Amino acid sequence: MNIGRRSFLSFVIGGAAGTAITPLPWKLIDDSSIWSQNWPWTPVPPDGEYSQVNSVCTLCPGGCGITLRKVDDRVVKIEGMKGHPINDGGLCLMGLSGLQLLYGPTRVKTPLKRVGKRGEGKWEKISWDEAISEVTKKLADIRSNGESHAVGSIVDSESGTVPNLFKRFLTAYGSPNFMTMPSIQDTYGMTLQLMQGVSAQAGFDxxxxxxxxxxxxxxxxxxxxxxxxxxxxxxxxxxxxxxxxxxxxxxxxxxxxxxxxxxxxxxxxxxxxxxxxxxxxxxxxxxxxxxxxxxxxxxxxxxxxxxxxxxxxxxxxxxxxxxxxxxxxxxxxxxxxxxxxxxxxxxxxxxxxxxxxxxxxxxxxxxxxxGVWAVTETDYIKWPKLEMDSVAENGMQKERIDGAGSEYPHANSLLNRLAEVINSGDGSLEVIFVSGANPLYSMPDSKAMKTAFDSIPFVVSFSSYMDETADNADLILPNHVYLERYEDVPTLAGLSKPIVGLTRPVVKPQFDTKHVGDVVMLIAKALGGGMADAFPWESYEACLKETLGVKWDVLVEKGFEFNGDKCILEGDFNFYPEAMKSLSNFTPVSAEGSAISYPLILIPYDTIRLANGYIGDPPFAIKAVEDTVLKGKNSCVEINPKTGKELGLTEGRYASLLTPRGKAKVKVHLYEGIMPGIIALPRGLGHTAYDKYLAGKGCNFNELIGPAEDPVSGLDAAWGIRARLTKV
Amino acid sequence: MKEEGKHKKAKKYGMVINLDECTGCGACMVACMAENNVPFKEDESNKLDSIAWMRVYKLTNGKSYPEADICYLPRPCMHCEGEHGHSPCVSVCPATATDYNHETGIVSQIYTRCFGCRYCMAACPYHARYFNWWDPVWPEGSTKYLSPNVSPRMRGVVEKCSFCFHRYQLAMDKAFLEGRTVLEEDEYQTSCTQACPAGAITFGDLNNPEHKVHQLAKPDNKHGGRPGNPNVFRLLERLGTNPKVYYMSSREWVRQAGDNYLDNEDFAKNYRH
The missing domain is CATH 3.40.228.10 (Dimethylsulfoxide Reductase, domain 2)
Incomplete structure (x- = not known):
């Protein structure tokens, strides 16, 4: 074919005109923009029937009412419950991000048995039957050796049916070592006991x-x-x-x-x-x-x-x-x-x-x-009297491992002493149960706590999440999370009118988990004899319904009920109880460490954006943390610019923070709102477990501080520790 | 239907945030993320690429210890009215992916129209717009909590606060079914307003004298909605963007932080609230 100038030009012009007239290029551009936004991996949330359910948040002891918005069988949003006496519609950022704990990547999905070394993260999935028989066998052996008091449990609080099931279990088994996570409620309870002679909590109006x-x-x-x-x-x-x-x-x-x-x-x-x-x-x-x-x-x-x-x-x-x-x-x-x-x-x-x-x-x-009211919770837990066999009686005669009730007569539980007692060889445990608590992260001197746990041959965690304690356990028997289970939620937390709420299954369990109450009962039943008799209920739900009695219907209907009384002050207010005598030569609890090697003082600070108890920050919450608190993989310490100048540290510099208990690499944030000579470090960071959204970020304050025993109560009174901050 | 709409008085949804009550707890940020299917990544400590439709800033008074003071300032999209609806972002968008709704005063963002030129981000003086540098990735199982009311965004588009516009649509649908055309004040509230534990955020129609926002801000519509309450101010007032988010503070240094003043400028004289 002969292509001349004329035919070439007509081809080009004709082609251009043709292209301009056809919609093809425009259509292709349009299509490409649609196509590029329709990747199959951009999810399209399915629509469905909308509904709302009320429940109670259990992520902290605050006891807020929550309303869950559902689309079919999915929960899509947690909101504060309108008209609830505690929060009336408002909610904090942890409560709002609760769905990331329900559906998130940090759940333990089945019972797990450790196969590698402790903390190595190698697990074998086992069935619930195997898991329960594993625990039962261990417990039966220990009990038959007359060592029943060497079994302990750590739970989040003293009140409510689940902690009481643990307590009843240990009592029937024959161990006094029922321990709870510490809080100011311990100290306020003791204060009211000593000064007002009442066994009550402080309720602030x-x-x-x-x-x-x-x-x-x-x-x-x-x-x-x-x-x-x-x-x-x-x-x-x-x-x-x-x-x-x-x-x-x-x-x-x-x-x-x-x-x-x-x-x-x-x-x-x-x-x-x-x-x-x-x-x-x-x-x-x-x-x-x-x-x-x-x-x-x-x-x-x-x-x-x-x-x-x-x-x-x-x-x-x-x-x-x-x-x-x-x-x-x-x-x-x-x-x-x-x-x-x-x-x-x-x-x-x-x-x-x-x-x-x-x-x-x-x-x-x-x-x-x-003012301050002495308030008591109505004790609705009226369970049949426990028949203790001789092993149980013997075990309960033994002193508690933490010295509460003996060395420190006013205390109920002194978890802060556990690590030292075990590590110094003054006591030992064979088995420890941990439920709703994460002591390997949240107890002061968490490394010492880990060492203590390392020497306990059998560690059982009931955690729903892969937290630090679960990560170092031998067996994990995962509980349902709060949106999948029934449980009473008694709330004191400084309220002048205590409340009990009911958390309820809003969705069916997402994984192969079991209610911790059911698991405790199953273990007791498998142990047989008096242990089985101590738990006459067929399931936790049956136990809860029977325990709450007439309250059950109210709680199902309304979600909460007032549950407490104000005590009337009987007798005098005692300004100078025996325990206060030590004040006459009062010297403040001093910070650990020598002023020469550690010229500064490190104190912790709390922010509502960081959880530092059993729950770790979900992804939304950690996203809301400021970049002057957490930057990349490092926690930021706050120091006064004057202190910074003396140390030659400027904003954003890396520094090494050293205390008598540990050290960490931190970033410096100069802050005019802190006293010169003081270093402040946020609590709630430095997790090693959970998921990639939380693990490996910042440092854990509890690794840098040790407990300081209060001479009267035995409780931890450490407010800070001496420290050194140097350039790196 | 259209005729009927024309006769209805235009609404102007806006917000008044009481900075004396705001505690900086961050609940508004998370309430927004949970409501609007906002994604998250492994590291969110680089705040330049961390998508937060609502972001809480920390202000300092610049004084030394112990006179130092701090104040938190939550920043949603300001839904600027500009002059006659010419918000800074709307006027630069080549794709009409963001638009000013004269019926509600809400500045929309239409993800499927956006092609990611980010002119709007450059134009927005409030850093209220965020770009999706990556496709969002939800961990396994986590897509279960995504709300069907807000479409998840994809890589290459800009997103921002919508004053929970889907809630407005749902409320209007409900009202329509009940034969009403007017919404009650509490029928349409944003997720952050609802969640704020301190009750620091008030949301409603600035044009409606019965709404609390109107009573708090006392907007002067002849002057772009300038607040009549001396303790109320808007961010960068002097730019003339006429935002619909108002802030309230009893502290002068906080009000002064709301705009840029020259060192030798007389704040008391030039403070436009």
Whole structure:
């Protein structure tokens, strides 16, 4: 074919005209944009029938009501339940991201038996029958050797049917070693016992108070029942109520308060006693109280030992501030003093709690509107009396491994002592059950805790998630998560009106998991004899229904019920119980370490965006963490720019943080809101387990600190530790 | 139907955020992520590529210890009205993938129209827009909680806060079935407003004097909705973007942080609220 100039041109022009006229190129561009956005891996969530179910959040002790939005059998959103007495529609970010725990990658999907070394992550899937017979065999052997007291359990709290099933199980088995995760409730309970002679918890009528004096409590950082405290805080703002925050760091609570008074960490009790001195000396105290037991000795103590000058010197707060604070507090019509640092997961010094509680008594707000109420939960658990056989009786005679009730007579449980007792060879356990708790992460000196666990031959975890403790267990018997199970949720958490809620199965179990209550009963039944008789119920659900009785219907219908009483103060308020005598030569609980090798002081801080208990941050929550708290793989420490200058550290620099207990590589964040000489590190980071969204991020504060035993209560009173920060 | 619509008074949905009450807890951020199928990646500590339709910023007063103070500021999309609906992002979008709805005052984002030029991101003075650099990946099983009301986005498109527009549509559908054309104030609330544990966010129709947002902000519609309440301000007021998100604070330094002032400028004189 001969292509001439003419035919070439007509071909080109004709082609161009033809292309321009056909819709083909435009269609192709359009198609390509549609095609490029229709990848099969971009999910299209299926539509379906919409419904709503009410339940209760169990991710923290706060007890918020939740409403779950469902599409067919999927839950697509968790929202706060409107009209619930605690949260009335609001919800915190953990509660909101709960679905990532239900459907997320961190679930344990079947019972697992360890095949590799501990913590190596090598597991074998086993059936529930095998798992239960494994535990039963072990327990039967130990019991027949008369070593029943060498079995222990760690659960999240003392109240509710599940913890009580564990307690009953251990009692019937013959072990006193029922241990719970520590919190400020332990210390408040003891304070009320010693000063008011009641076995009760402190309930704060925060909503009605008009002057709130907080000794480092993270009112809006997750203290108490978090959403309830947020709401109270907003109400204070709206009604012009005053909040004074005392702590060395400008926390969110301090920033939102009317006055932030920085204090040398660990000297809060001294300040409280100094304030008491001003109140008594100026006769600002409530006259009704002055006739109370121990008042004269208390008065002598504060006037002789806690002069304003001395208090000012110890706490670093100037005298005028102390005097005006005391006067403003005492002159308010409904003042309220609270303590328990941060989110309240460290029990704290008993002296400090008693000193602060004495302030409440001085201004006469005990069992008053806007004050502190002694509240008790209604004990709805009325189970048939336990028939103990001789093995059980013998086992229960033995002293607890943690020394609670013997060495420390006021304490119920002292998990903080477990690691030291085991590691020093003073005691040992053969089997430990862990349910709803993650002690290998959240106990101070978590490495020592791990060493202790390493020496326990058989560790059984009931965790729904692959947390640090489950990761180091021999057997995991995964519980349903809270959206898959029935369970009563009694809530105290500083409420002046305790509540019990009911969490219920909103979806059917997603994996091959079993309710921990059922598993405990199955093990007991497999052990037979008196153990089987102790659990006459056919399932946990049957047990729960029978236990709740008439409450069951109310809880199913409404989701919650008020469940408690306010105790009437009987007899006197005791200002100076025996346990407080040590105050006469009071020296604050000091931070571990020598000032020469460790010139700075490391304190932890809590933020509501980081969970530091059994639940680890789900992906949404960790996403919400600021880049001045977590950057890449490193936690950020806060130091004052002055301290930074002295150390030659600038913003964003890497540094090595060293304490007598451990070390970590951190990033420096210069913050004007922290006292010079102090380093603050967020809690809730540094997980090694769970999933890739949480593991390996930042460092765990608990690896850097050790417990400090309170001399009276035995509880952990460590508020910080000496540290060194150096350039790397 | 269309005629009827014309006679209806235009709504102007907006928000008032009380910064005195805001605790910086981040519940709004997560409530938004959970509601709107926002994806997440392994590392979200690089905030430049971390998609958060609602982001809480921390402001500092710049003073030294112990006079230092901080305040949190939640930042959704401002749904700027600009002048006559010319929001900065809408006017630069070559694909009409983002548009100003004159009926509701909401600035939309239509993912299937967006082809990822990111002009809107450059135009937005509030950094409220985020680009999907990667396809979203949900861990196995996690797609079960995705809501059918909001389509998950794909790589190469821009996304931002929609004032939970799907909730408006659902509420309108419900009202229509009940034979109503007007929504009650509580029928349409954004996910963040609902979740805020401190109750710091108020949402509603700024044009409706009965709505709380109107009462709090006292918008002056003759001047682009400028707030009449002296404690209320908008971000970068002087740019003239006329945002529909208002902030309230009793602290002067916080109000001052809402806009750029020269060092020698008289804030009291030039503060436009």
């Amino acid at each position: 925060a909503e009605n108070a008009d002057f709130i004096l907080s000794f480092g409590s993270g009112i809006i950082d997750g203290w108490g029942s978090p959403v309830r405290m947020f709401k109270a805080n907003s109400a204070w703002k709206a009604n012009g109520k005053k909040v004074v925050q005392i702590e060395p760091r400008l926390s969110n609570t301090a920033a939102k308060s009317d006055k932030w008074i920085p204090i040398k960490p660990g000297t809060e009790a001294v300040l409280a006693l100094g304030l008491a001195n001003v109140i008594i000396t100026n006769s600002l105290d409530s006259k009704k109280i002055s006739r109370s037991t121990g008042f004269e000795s208390f008065k002598k103590l504060v006037q002789n030992e806690y002069s304003i000058d001395k208090v000012s010197k110890i706490t670093g707060i100037n005298s005028a501030t102390i005097v005006s604070l005391a006067k403003n507090f005492a002159r308010a019509s409904k003042p309220l003093a609270i303590c328990g640092k941060g989110q309240g997961s460290i029990p704290g010094s008993l002296n400090e709690f008693m000193a602060v509680h004495a302030l409440n008594a001085l201004v006469g707000n005990i069992n008053k509107e806007g």
